[in-house]
Amino acid sequence: MSIPMSQFQAWMKSTQVEFEIALAHLLPASTRLPTRLHEAMRYAALDGGKRVRPLLVFAAGRLFDAPISLLTRAAAALEMIHAYSLVHDDMPCMDDDALRRGKPTVHVKYDEATALLVGDALQAQAFLVLAEGDASAECKLSMLQLLARAAGSTGMCGGQAIDLASVGLALKLDELEQMHRLKTGALLSASVLMGAMSGKALSDTEVSALDAYSNAIGLAFQVVDDVLDATADSATLGKTAGKDAVDNKPTYVSLLGLEASCALAEKLCHDAHQALLPFGEKAQLLRDLADLIVQRKA
Template sequence: MLKATPRGRRTLKASNAFRERLAASAQAIGAHMEQVLAGLPDVPMVHAMRHATQGGKRLRGFLVLEGARLHGVPVANALWPATAIEALHAYSLVHDDLPCMDDDDLRRGQPTVHRKWDEATAVLVGDALQTMAFELVSHEDTSPQPAVRADLALSLARAGGAQGMVLGQAMDIAAETAGTPLDLETITHLQRGKTGALIEWSATAGARMAGADIAPLRDYAQALGLAFQIADDILDVEGDSATVGKATGKDAEAGKATFVSLLGLEEAKRRAESLMENACEHLSGYGPEAETLRQLARFVIARKH
C-alpha cells in the first residue's frame, strides 16, 4: 500500500496478507524441493545442494505460482516449474559466489557453498542444480501435454543461457576485466539478462502452461526485473550485511557501475518506483485477480534484504 510521509515522499508497504502468501509459497516450494532432494543419493554433494537451496524469499517460484493461479493452472502442476526456477537460481548464486566470480563468503546469512565445502563441490552443486531444473520442468506432473513441457524447457534454456542470464554475467565480468565503466543503456541491457531473464520466465510460466498470451506478464516482468536490480543496487549502498544476508558495499569498493552510481541514490529510488508503477499497469487486463502481483512489485522495491 502507498502511504505519504512527512517529507512528501511515498513509502511502499506490503500487506500482512501478501507477506503470509509469500511465506506460504516459499514453504510449499521448499517442501517440494526437499522431496526432490530426498530422492537423491545421501552424499556430500547432495547435502551441499540442500544447503544452497535453503532460505530466501523464493520470489521467482512465487511468480510461477501466481502466474499459474491467474490462468487456472493447479498448484500441484505449478509447483514443479516453481521448484525448477528456484533450483536454477540457486545454481547461479553458487557459481556467482565462487572466487573466480564475485568471491563471496556469505549468502542468505550462511557460508557460501565453496566456503562450507570446497570449490570443486560448489561447481558440481551448481551443475547438478542446473540440470535438475530441466528435469523438473520436463516431469510429467508439470503438464500432461509434452508440448507444454518442451516449451517450458526451451524457454528456460534461453532465459538461463547465452541469450539471458549467462550472457548478462559474461558482460558484467568483461566490463570488470576491461576496467571500462558501463553507461546506463549498456547496464540496463546487461541486467535484463543477468537478473531479468529468469524473472521474466518465472512470470510467464503459468501462461505458457495454460497456452495463454504471455505478453502482459512478460511486460510486467521486464519492468519488475529492472526495479528489482535497482533495489539490489540501493541495498548494496544502504543495507548492512547482517540484514541483507551477504556482503554489502562491494560494488562501490570495486568501482563497479551500477544504477546508483550512474543515476545517484535519489534518482535510482525514483526510477525503481516508476518501474514498479509501470509493471502494475501491465496487469490491468487481469483486474483485481492480479493484486498479489501488484503487491509483489511494491514489495520488491521496498525490501530491506
C-alpha cells in the same frame, strides 16, 4: 497490539512454507550417493532466500487457474537454476564472496570443486524436475525451451558475462539496463511466463502484457539490489554489503546516484502495475509482488 497479517502476507508465508517442503522433496536426498554432493546441493537450495521467483510462478499461475502440481515443478526448476547461479557467482573465479543468505557460501562451507559440481548438478536437476512433471508434452517442451533460453548465453549467463567484462568500465544507462535484463530479468520473466503457461496457452496480448510486467520488475529488482548494496549492512542483506563499490562494478547507484535510483525503482513499479491493467483484480498478487520487490529491505 499485534498488527493483523494482510491477505498477501498470509498467502506469501503459506506459499513459501509449502514450496520449501516441495523443493526438499524434489532435490536428491542427502543420504543418497554421492552423499556429500547431495548434501551440498540441499545446503545451497534450501532454508534461505526470498523465493521471489517461485512466488511469481504461483501468482501468475493463479491468474490462469493453473494446477498446483505444475506450478510447484516450474517453481522448483527456476529456484534450482537461481541457486546454481548464486553458487557459481560466489566462487573466487567470479565475485569471490564468503557470505550468502546469512551463511557461508558453498565453496567456503565445502570447497571449490564441490561448489562447481553443485551448480552443475542443480542445473541438471532443474530440467529433470520439469521433464518428469505431469504436464502435456507440448507444455513441457515450451517450458523447457523458455527456461533454457532464460538461463543460457542469451539470458542469465550472458548477463553475468557482460557483468564480469564491465568491471571498472563506465557503462551507459542503456548498456547497464541490457546487462541486467539478461542477468536478473530473464529468469524473473521466465518465472511469470512459466506460471501463466501452466494454466493455459497464452494469447499474444497476454504474453505482451506479462512481458511488460516482467521487464519492469526485473529492472526494479536490480535497481533495488544496487541501492541496498550501497545502503544496507551485511547482517541485513545476508551477503557482503558494499561489494559493488569495492569491486568497481557499474551500478544504477554509481551511474544515477542514490536518489534517482530510488525514483527509478518507484517508476518501474508503477509501470509493472500499468502492465497488469488488462487482467483486472485477478492480477492483484502480481501487483503486490511488484510492491514487495521495490519496498524490500534485504
